[in-house]
Each structure stands twice: as C-alpha cells, then as structure tokens.
Amino acid sequence: MAKYFDVHPDNPQQRTISGVADGIRSGALVAYPTDSCYALGCQLGNREGLARIRSIRRLDDRHHFTLVCRDFAQLGQLVNIGNDVFRAIKAATPGSYTFILPATREVPRQLLHPKKKTVGVRIPDHTVTQALLAELGEPLLSSTLLLPDESEPLTIGWEIKERLEHSVDIVVDSGDCGTEPTTVVDFSGGAPEVVRRGAGDPSRFE
Structure with missing residues (x-):
C-alpha cells in the first residue's frame, strides 16, 4: 500500500520532506506534484524503479526520461x-520546460x-518539488x-x-498543481x- 503525505504547498513540512527523501534513497517509487502536473520519480540509479515506471506507463526504450534538477549547476x-x-x-x-540535450x-x-544518446532535463518552478530536491541532494529520475x-x-x-495504491510506494499531495505536461524543446541538433x-x-x- 502506498504511503500518503499531505504537504503544505507554500511551507512544506521539513519532517515530511525528509521522510519522502529517505524513502526515495531506499528505493521507493514516488508520485509527486510539479508545476506541470504529477510525475513518477525514483532515485537516479534505481533500476527497479525505472522498470516500474516503464511498466506503469507502458513505455518503450525510445522514451525520453527526464532528470528533474534543483538548479542549473x-x-x-x-x-x-x-x-x-x-x-x-x-x-x-525554473519553469515548465523539458530540454532534450546530449x-x-x-x-x-x-x-x-x-540512438541519440540524449536525455531530458528540467528545473521545476514548484515549492514542494524544490524542497524535495534540496533534501535529496541529487536529481530525480x-x-x-x-x-x-x-x-x-x-x-x-x-x-x-486510489488508482496507484499497489503500483507506487509514496504519494505526495500538496493540493492543486499544474494540469499540463511540460513543453519539450529538443536542442540535440543545435537549434531548438x-x-x-x-x-x-x-x-x-520558435
């Protein structure tokens, strides 16, 4: 059964954020809000988490995953x-964009x-996501x-x-979040x- 955390949208409870980050480090798959709808996330090197995301979404090996980053560094x-x-x-x-780059x-x-050896990256403009990334200290797959x-x-x-009760380990809820996916811009060819x-x-x- 998935653990459910209700997080304040403007002042995220540090204890809760720390608990979610600890769960991710221990291999948890989390559903979390961003500035452009919810996302599934796990630790960068979590092979099982990656496989679970592929299974939930039925993704093939050509799908561009996104590495969600705290900042430009x-x-x-x-x-x-x-x-x-x-x-x-x-x-x-930060903003609601995903950039595809080498x-x-x-x-x-x-x-x-x-084939392209590219990956998607983004820096979200969302208080709870930023708090989680700061606590985690690394990008979130x-x-x-x-x-x-x-x-x-x-x-x-x-x-x-309710719908992913047995598919994810943690659900983070901070109320309303974005309802549209990010705009995706491919820079792998040089021009956007x-x-x-x-x-x-x-x-x-454009």
Whole structure:
C-alpha cells in the first residue's frame, strides 16, 4: 500500500520532506506534484524503479526520461550545453520546460535515447518539488504521470493514491498543481525544436 503525505504547498513540512527523501534513497517509487502536473520519480540509479515506471506507463526504450534538477549547476553535470543553448535555457528556468540535450557520462546508459544518446532535463518552478530536491541532494529520475490509454495526466493526489495504491510506494499531495505536461524543446541538433507544446510558452523557442 502506498504511503500518503499531505504537504503544505507554500511551507512544506521539513519532517515530511525528509521522510519522502529517505524513502526515495531506499528505493521507493514516488508520485509527486510539479508545476506541470504529477510525475513518477525514483532515485537516479534505481533500476527497479525505472522498470516500474516503464511498466506503469507502458513505455518503450525510445522514451525520453527526464532528470528533474534543483538548479542549473546540477543540470550542467548531466548534459552538454554550448554557450548559446546555455543562455536560452537559463532564461527559461525554473519553469515548465523539458530540454532534450546530449548526456554526459554522469547519466546511466539505460536512461539515454538508444540512438541519440540524449536525455531530458528540467528545473521545476514548484515549492514542494524544490524542497524535495534540496533534501535529496541529487536529481530525480522522472516521467509524467500519464497512464496508458488516457489523454490527460493525473493531477489530484487522493485519486492517484486510489488508482496507484499497489503500483507506487509514496504519494505526495500538496493540493492543486499544474494540469499540463511540460513543453519539450529538443536542442540535440543545435537549434531548438519544439517537440511538444505544453505548460511552458513555446514561442520563445520558435
């Protein structure tokens, strides 16, 4: 049965955040809110967690997973960024964007696109997510909580608890969160390509 944590959206309880972070370090799969709907998350090197996310969402090996980062310093350790791309991404973060970029050696191979060797990265603008990332001290391997055969991501904590009771270990609820997935911008070819329009304004990359 999944543990359910009710977290204050503006002043997250440190004890609760610490407990969730400890769970993630121990291998837990968590459903957590972001600035662009809920996500599934686990520790970066958690192979079982990765397999569980693939199973819940029925993902193939071409899916771009996202590494959710606390700040730009953390993001810069995971992907290779040129100066022009750096400035473009820096101006849009934190925010509801996912950026696809060539990965560094810090990223486990099983997370990379099999042909392009790229990975998705983002810095969310969400108080609870930021508190969790700060406590965790490392990026969170994530994927949008969009179930198979459904067109809309899940956005309500208690509903997620009911529907994924036996599929996840922890559900974090902080009330309303974003209802749209991130806007995805692919920088792997140098010039930006908007590959999914979502919560972030795509016009700045078009």
